[in-house]
Amino acid sequence: MTADWQNAGFGLYLHWPFCASKCPYCDFNSHVSASIGVDAWQAAYLAQIDAWADRTQGRILNTVFFGGGTPSLMPASLVDAIMDRIRARWSLANDFEATLEANPTSVDASKFAAFRMAGINRVSLGIQALNNNDLRALGRMHDVDEALAAFDIARAAFDRVSFDLIYARQGQTLPMWEAELRRALDMAIDHLSLYQLTVEPGTVFAQRQARGGLRGLPGDDAAADMYDVTTDICRDYGFHGYEVSNYARPGSESQHNLIYWRYGDYIGIGPGAHGRITDLCGRRATEAPRDPAQWLAIAQNGYGCDEAPLSPIDCAQEYLMMSLRLTEGCDRVRLQAMIGSEFNGDALRDLVQMGMIECTDTHIRATPDGRLVLNAVVSKLFEDLQ
Numbered sequence: 001m002t003a004d005w006q007n008a009g010f011g012l013y014l015h016w017p018f019c020a021s022k023c024p025y026c027d028f029n030s031h032v033s034a035s036i037g038v039d040a041w042q043a044a045y046l047a048q049i050d051a052w053a054d055r056t057q058g059r060i061l062n063t064v065f066f067g068g069g070t071p072s073l074m075p076a077s078l079v080d081a082i083m084d085r086i087r088a089r090w091s092l093a094n095d096f097e098a099t100l101e102a103n104p105t106s107v108d109a110s111k112f113a114a115f116r117m118a119g120i121n122r123v124s125l126g127i128q129a130l131n132n133n134d135l136r137a138l139g140r141m142h143d144v145d146e147a148l149a150a151f152d153i154a155r156a157a158f159d160r161v162s163f164d165l166i167y168a169r170q171g172q173t174l175p176m177w178e179a180e181l182r183r184a185l186d187m188a189i190d191h192l193s194l195y196q197l198t199v200e201p202g203t204v205f206a207q208r209q210a211r212g213g214l215r216g217l218p219g220d221d222a223a224a225d226m227y228d229v230t231t232d233i234c235r236d237y238g239f240h241g242y243e244v245s246n247y248a249r250p251g252s253e254s255q256h257n258l259i260y261w262r263y264g265d266y267i268g269i270g271p272g273a274h275g276r277i278t279d280l281c282g283r284r285a286t287e288a289p290r291d292p293a294q295w296l297a298i299a300q301n302g303y304g305c306d307e308a309p310l311s312p313i314d315c316a317q318e319y320l321m322m323s324l325r326l327t328e329g330c331d332r333v334r335l336q337a338m339i340g341s342e343f344n345g346d347a348l349r350d351l352v353q354m355g356m357i358e359c360t361d362t363h364i365r366a367t368p369d370g371r372l373v374l375n376a377v378v379s380k381l382f383e384d385l386q
């Protein structure tokens with residue numbers, strides 16, 4: 001019998017938790033460290049790859065994603081050793097995708113050439129803003145010229161280079177964002193991640209906001225307008241919004257992130273990494289300790305995370321939550337197989353009537369209005385799973 005994850009593929013996420021400096025808006029598991037014992041990290045990653053490869057023998061690996069933190073700070077020799085071990089332990093898909101996240105401050109041509117030699121074939125660059133004042137306000141260590149130079153270096157080494165921008169920033173108006181987005185699309189190759197600024201609890205931005213110091217953020221309506229024009233302008237340039245914050249030319253979507261959103265299986269290696277793995281007993285959630293030193297201490301022995309079984313209803317909830325982020329939406333046949341009956345309750349009918357959800361014979365999708373309040377839409381749909 002085909003297991004559900006096989007509808008969506010199998011990926012490996014590897015977390016590098018270090019950055020050159022901590023950005024004031026960021027709540028990722030990222031740390032600034034004066035010294036990093038690279039040999040110990042290499043031993044830990046390789047031990048984890050071996051342990052997971054033993055458990056997933058016979059599978060074909062579709063993707064690997066080096067995320068962070070700032071993986072472009074990893075020594076090229078470490079990326080090379082990890083990629084070597086991955087190739088030794090799994091069969092790779094013909095269209096295997098290997099992405100590495102990069103910060104413009106840590107991009108140099110020889111290192112990028114070495115990443116490519118190691119087998120990386122896609123880079124995601126955190127540019128964030130195309131004007132210097134806003135880059136300073138975001139606490140970034142690079143200016144626009146450095147970001148553009150980094151993009152050129154990345155483009156010279158890789159066919160596939162995506163970059164991230166953060167919008168709905170302090171003082172940003174709709175015309176300002178439109179102009180910035182057009183400039184970004186003029187230089188973009190095939191993929192962009194465009195995130196609305198979120199003030200995450202526990203960050204320096206959250207503290208500043210609590211003191212009344214983070215002035216000039218666009219309100220909800222202005223941010224929603226920015227989201228709408230983002231979708232329209234990207235479409236004019238041939239980039240379709242395939243996920244809430246991701247835009248690509250058809251065929252250039254991030255295959256790794258699609259595995260999350262289509263609810264495939266993925267291994268998570270590194271501090272704080274999450275995974276979803278199906279075995280004979282069903283699907284399991286894995287979560288590694290967030291603290292880098294704690295993770296390092298246990299990971300070298302082959303143990304790297306806590307595991308919890310997911311019930312069919314847990315899986316259905318997660319599948320709904322992830323797949324409704326996608327324009328293609330949720331596959332009704334898969335959802336039905338998870339819960340053992342048709343998914344067709346009162347909450348779904350209400351949301352369709354309210355114009356938040358649309359249904360076809362094969363899929364359930366969030367409408368553009370529904371996407372603006374996706375968390376509320378998904379919580380409402382959960383009522384039909386009880």
Ligand SMILES: C[S@@+](CC[C@H](N)C(=O)[O-])C[C@H]1O[C@@H](n2cnc3c(N)ncnc32)[C@H](O)[C@@H]1O
Binds near residue numbers: 028128
């Ligand atoms: C791990 S970082 C990317 C690579 C690298 N660390 C960097 O910042 O250049 C992932 C992306 O998440 C986005 N991001 C992080 N915190 C955010 C926030 N609070 N609001 C919106 N986007 C955020 C940024 O666009 C960032 O590039």
Ligand code: SF4
Binds near residue numbers: 018019028103
């Ligand atoms: S945004 Fe990127 S560079 Fe900045 S702290 Fe977060 S992970 Fe590090």
